[in-house]
Amino acid sequence: MAEHVILFTGPMGAGKTTAIQSLSEIDVVRTEANNSERHIVDKATTTVALDYGEILVGSEEKVRLYGIPGQKRFNFMWTILKKRAKGMILLVNADAPDPLAELTFFLDEFRVLYDRGGVVIGVTRADVMAGPTLAEIYEALERTNPGLVIPVFTVDPRERDQMQNLLLTLVVNIEMRAAFGMPSVAGSR
């Protein structure tokens, strides 16, 4: 059975835990603690180590879904989880103070996953605040990481179908690169 390890990254409040819960076919392993930073992100709990779920893609491919804690003080967990992953779903909430800065920060932090397999971006909470346009996101990507081929979606992490689209796009991307030995950095989008 083929296996993929996918990392869900992005800032606190982007919807990583929710996305994994929407997708996982097993009980999600969660490591939540009460959130002391409600003055910054108003949610009751926050992930402090990892989330873990699993889903079968087709009948033979198991995808292991790991979620990181979004706060920088847990970056030792980023280092641990980064080692085992082959691709990344980067979620950024449109109502973050500076979504484009968050996006480029996490892309830089986990750039090795683009090189190793692939990255897909999901913009969340666009129903709460419009956030950056697709053109602004691609402009930011081109400016900070020229030449990268990264699909961008607007998604609701609570919606399994939407998250499946994101995940399948990433898996296909990873497999296509592996099958054709494509370079990690393409010249055109």
Added chain:
Amino acid sequence: MSTGLHLKPDVVEAASTLLGEMKAAASSLSYAALLTDDGFDVARYPVKSDGERFAGMASSMQALGDAVAHELSIGDSEYIIIASGKGHVVQLRVPGQELVLSALFDNDATVGHALAVTRSFAQKAADLLA
């Protein structure tokens, strides 16, 4: 909206004093930290050490311990021990608080003694904050 315990000066001061008392009670104690469940440093011994990174790690470890206990259906995790050649780390929750006490003892202390001291001071912390 509640404020994190690490942001309350009276809690930070009381926690610092308590960790000083813990060192006085156990000479084999070489490092101790009180931290919030979500990884913020509240107080540490020695005071001048940098506690931020360790607080994050200790809270992750606590949460992973809870997740393992839940996965194996053995109830709540009561304490975590890391034993190594140069000492042991004992860590447990402060009863009734969103706080964790994590302590490093050198090998002059047995694991049993280290656990007893840490338990006792976790209870003192609980009494102090009740």
